[in-house]
Amino acid sequence: EVQLAEAGGGLIQPGGSLRLSCAASGFTVSGSYMSWVRQAPGKGLEWVSIIYSGGLTYYADSVKDRFTISRDNSKNTLYLQMNSLTVEDTAFYYCVRVSPSIYGGPGEFGHWGQGTLVTVSS
């Protein structure tokens, strides 16, 4: 059974840094497309970043040059390093395993963790 467990959220001051982690079980992170999606309280879903099994990474414009997605294959864990945080980064952050598309490449966001809340406030 695929399971994803996020950790690392909390209260952080503007300008600060935080690292989120996502411990995976039931599959290998290194062999999967893995993504982060966030949701500000009461708002819609916003894609943040994705890492391909081959190591290629992509970022939303809103986080580019501030956030870094990575993984530790030995720990089967996904990470999101977040720097220069602003109040607009306040959100629940979900770790997602992306299924392979029937057409090749990444497909639907098939498995989601329960999310971890990041609050940026002074």
Add this chain to the structure above:
Amino acid sequence: SYVLTQPPSVSVAPGKTARITCGGNNIGSKSVHWYQQKPGQAPVVVIYSDSERPSGIPERFSGSNSGETATLTISRVEAGDEADYYCQLWDSSNDDWVFGGGTKLSVL
């Protein structure tokens, strides 16, 4: 960047059919996924690749995609279907994953 437009809300009586639209430029040429999110829970995919249904999702959920509009159809709506629904696709021109703004389905 690519924009997906959903109605903020849709209301339907139990037993009737709900249709939730997702508009985008030439969206029919792209592969669209749909997610259901209930309060306090993580999203769940209910339709992928326009019209494919994951295992465990009732046959009442179906999807279509053509031209400028993708549609999620829920037949014989039940109270338990009340949730927020999001469409999503990959914008290959910008290497961006895009979500629609979400539609709140209310069962009257």
